[in-house]
Amino acid sequence: MLSLAMIFLASLFFTGIVIRTKSLVSGRKGPGIFQPLKDVVRLFKKGAVFSQTTSFIFQVAPSIYFASVVMAILVVPVGQSKGLISFDGDFVFFAYILALGKFFSIISALDTGSSFEGMGASREALFSMLAEPAFFITMGSFALLTGHTSFHAIFTALHFGSYVSYALGTLATFVLIMIAMIENSRMPIDDPKTHLELTMIHEVMILDNSGFDLGLILYATNLKFAMYGAIIANFFISNLPLALAVPLFFAVQFFFAVIAGLLESFAARFRMAHNAEFIYTLTSFSLLIFFGVLLLMGKFI
Amino acid sequence: MPFHTWLPHAHPAAPSHVSGIMSGVLIKIGIYGILRMILLIKTDYVTAGYIILFAAVISGIYGVMLAILQHNLKTLLAYHSIENIGIIGIGIGLGTIGIGAHNPMLAALGFAGGMLHVLNHSLFKSLLFFSAGNVYQATHTLNIEKMGGLIKKMPHTASLFLLAALAICGLPPFNGFVSEFLIYSGLYQGLGNQSPVPLFAIIASLFGLVLIGGLALLCFTKAFGIVFLGTPRRVFVPAPVEASWGKLVPMYATLALIMGIGLFPGVFLQALSAPVAAFTAKIPGAPQVSAIPENASRLVANIGWCAAGFIALAGLVFFIRQKATGRKPASVSGTWGCGYVGDASRMQYSAGSFIRSYRKLAEPLFSIHKKKRPVEGIFPVDGWQETHPYDALEEWLIDRPLRKLKHFMGKFQFLQNGNPQFYVLYGIVFITLVILVPLVVDNMYALLDFLNQL
Structure with a gap:
């Protein structure tokens, strides 16, 4: 329950910090950190326009997408306190429930019959497919290291002892940040601020969404960011007492948001054709983690 | 597989x-x-x-x-x-x-x-x-x-x-x-x-x-x-x-x-x-x-x-x-097409285009047969493109050996010439061979035994 509340709290200001970082770096003052939230509230109050091409899929998809993100958050623990749902292999459930949400967002894009949205849907399907093995192999490596297979048990059993384990922590943080950027369609893969439909991925999929539905989708993005931030934070705070873990959790979230903002300020988006190659290198990073774990356990012969 | x-x-x-x-x-x-x-x-x-x-x-x-x-x-x-x-x-x-x-x-x-x-x-x-x-x-x-x-x-x-x-x-x-x-x-x-x-x-x-x-x-x-x-x-x-x-x-x-x-x-x-x-x-x-x-x-x-x-x-x-959207206005309009409002059904993403970037990645593994006429020139005529995916394993393990076998067997096609006399001849040759081969082999062995005993 604690994790749900904390991730929810972090999601309120996360995107705001990203945007604020970007504006500070580019020499502007920028909006307040609650501006994205205000946008979402404003959207919740608005009416909607639907395309005549769309069917009931388009109506239910944003709700299911949002529900899938919330369901995934229920699995994520924070520090010593478990998520609301916790069982062996719960990270498989985590990944698959997110995939369900993605399935619906893809078909709702195809439901509009627009070629732009088809383009975005095609890219989203391909890129998320490529990113998935990295997550599973990273989690699998830590399952091997700790001998447990649930988020909570893995994180609480994780001890940083030797140099290799610090290297593993760094690599895992890198892989998770990159997966978070891919899943949220942020910079090295997708540019949320682009103005050309042809170069968008996530933005173009929601071109025809409006009103309450758009608000749900945007807020789900905030939640997703905070959720990945929480997973990353767990690498560092899982063994600490609660009084220390809670402030540290928000500190890690803050740093993650600043890193995301800096990355978006100084990196350029890859060419679409090169995205696939980049995402696949993540799998090799996760394999590095796997080999590191083998090294740590003395199984490397 | x-x-x-x-x-x-x-x-x-x-x-x-x-x-x-x-x-x-x-x-x-x-x-x-x-x-x-x-x-x-x-x-x-x-x-x-x-x-x-x-x-x-x-x-x-x-x-x-x-x-x-x-x-x-x-x-x-x-x-x-x-x-x-x-x-x-x-x-x-x-x-x-x-x-x-x-x-x-x-x-x-x-x-x-x-x-x-x-x-x-x-x-x-x-x-x-x-x-x-x-x-x-x-x-x-x-x-x-x-x-x-x-x-x-x-x-x-x-x-x-x-x-x-x-x-x-x-x-x-x-x-x-x-x-x-x-x-x-x-x-x-x-x-x-x-x-x-x-x-x-x-x-x-x-x-x-x-x-x-x-x-x-x-x-x-x-x-x-x-x-x-x-x-x-x-x-x-x-x-x-x-x-x-x-x-x-x-x-x-x-x-x-x-x-x-x-x-x-x-x-x-x-x-x-x-x-x-x-x-x-x-x-x-x-x-x-x-x-x-x-x-x-x-x-x-x-x-x-x-x-x-x-x-x-x-x-x-x-x-x-x-509940939240029940009372709000929900109007119906066309799909956003960058301002284009005509019939866009032929412009939709097709199955081929949806998987194009995947196909580009996976192409080396499959035998995909492509035919296309690109749109080119000052006065372009209509272009088209077709892709026919085919199973590479099927091509290499099933189709090619079968084709080779057919080719090899084709060399014996002259035997089937539709002439009944020839077929009778084949029958006689076969019967003769069936009778003669064991006899010849036996004689060979007898000869070998004889040579060994020398």
């Missing part, structure tokens, strides 16, 4: 209900045979398990990679059968390794996952084939590039296809997730248990299973999106209509089973207890009381709860949305 080539040709040729039985029952006979053999033989189970695992991972990935490229709805589903047999095989392979490694948990999870997936696959694949049959009867074509927008004409068929597609992608809250979750648990069990199982095989199968899941998602968003969503790409005469209730009722019954397994997996896992016990009994010193370990059934019950919880949560979010 290389023995799969008949299936994608057989499915489109069969009527849809027969395709359902073919993929549900017929191709499972092979799995039944493998399971029976594992029970019968007494051998090095670890090696046998690796062989099964290797073949299964290759079949799974290759099957789904080819399925994505298909533009014939039933061929696509046929290649997915190959993929699902791969998933079942991963389960059985893990189970066999579990027997060999004396790990009852791994064996139980592997076999339970594999066998549950046999049942699951027969359910959702039949449902997919039945829906494909409805679509075929309404449109008289299986080429998905010609369809589109069918969800408005056939809402029941479309919803059933969607739910079955979600199930086959292994997404919760449906039954495909339960069996895939069992296999995943088996894989992580093999990974975490420090059993004498080489980790590279496990991590490779893990990679394979994840990739299969992701590719299946790509494939079924394509199939559902292109067939049922968007605007129609072609005008069908007569206009497609929803199938009659006589066809829909059995489909809804299948759906009920799919949802049942998804929500109450514990019941079905207990039903699997006896067959799984037959396998775990092969481990010396295994507990004979219950084949399904206590924590496995608890795990699966968790999935059932999560599935129900997710449905409730999604329902709640949708309910809030309906």
Whole structure:
């Protein structure tokens, strides 16, 4: 329950910090950190326009997408306190429930019959497919290291002892940040601020969404960011007492948001054709983690 | 894997209900045979398990990679059968390794996952084939590039296809997730248990299973999106209509089973207890009381709860949305097309374009035959492009050897010249040879004996 509340709290200001970082770096003052939230509230109050091409899929998809993100958050623990749902292999459930949400967002894009949205849907399907093995192999490596297979048990059993384990922590943080950027369609893969439909991925999929539905989708993005931030934070705070873990959790979230903002300020988006190659290198990073774990356990012969 | 080539040709040729039985029952006979053999033989189970695992991972990935490229709805589903047999095989392979490694948990999870997936696959694949049959009867074509927008004409068929597609992608809250979750648990069990199982095989199968899941998602968003969503790409005469209730009722019954397994997996896992016990009994010193370990059934019950919880949560979010938007204005307008408001049905993303970037990546692995006339010149004439994906394994292992054999046999064609006298001559030559050859051989031996004695 604690994790749900904390991730929810972090999601309120996360995107705001990203945007604020970007504006500070580019020499502007920028909006307040609650501006994205205000946008979402404003959207919740608005009416909607639907395309005549769309069917009931388009109506239910944003709700299911949002529900899938919330369901995934229920699995994520924070520090010593478990998520609301916790069982062996719960990270498989985590990944698959997110995939369900993605399935619906893809078909709702195809439901509009627009070629732009088809383009975005095609890219989203391909890129998320490529990113998935990295997550599973990273989690699998830590399952091997700790001998447990649930988020909570893995994180609480994780001890940083030797140099290799610090290297593993760094690599895992890198892989998770990159997966978070891919899943949220942020910079090295997708540019949320682009103005050309042809170069968008996530933005173009929601071109025809409006009103309450758009608000749900945007807020789900905030939640997703905070959720990945929480997973990353767990690498560092899982063994600490609660009084220390809670402030540290928000500190890690803050740093993650600043890193995301800096990355978006100084990196350029890859060419679409090169995205696939980049995402696949993540799998090799996760394999590095796997080999590191083998090294740590003395199984490397 | 290389023995799969008949299936994608057989499915489109069969009527849809027969395709359902073919993929549900017929191709499972092979799995039944493998399971029976594992029970019968007494051998090095670890090696046998690796062989099964290797073949299964290759079949799974290759099957789904080819399925994505298909533009014939039933061929696509046929290649997915190959993929699902791969998933079942991963389960059985893990189970066999579990027997060999004396790990009852791994064996139980592997076999339970594999066998549950046999049942699951027969359910959702039949449902997919039945829906494909409805679509075929309404449109008289299986080429998905010609369809589109069918969800408005056939809402029941479309919803059933969607739910079955979600199930086959292994997404919760449906039954495909339960069996895939069992296999995943088996894989992580093999990974975490420090059993004498080489980790590279496990991590490779893990990679394979994840990739299969992701590719299946790509494939079924394509199939559902292109067939049922968007605007129609072609005008069908007569206009497609929803199938009659006589066809829909059995489909809804299948759906009920799919949802049942998804929500109450514990019941079905207990039903699997006896067959799984037959396998775990092969481990010396295994507990004979219950084949399904206590924590496995608890795990699966968790999935059932999560599935129900997710449905409730999604329902709640949708309910809030309906409440919140109920009084607000909701106008209907055209799809945003950068200001273009004309007929855009021919401009929609097609199945070919949806998977284009994937095809570019996977191209080296397949033999894709392309024909195109590019749009060029000052006064361009209309251009077109066609791609015909073809199975590279089929080409190299089946078609080419067959062609070579035909070519070789063709050299003897002169013998069949249609002249009865020649045929009588062949007969006489054959009879003479039959009589003479043993005589000559005997004489040869006699001669050799004679020479030896000298």
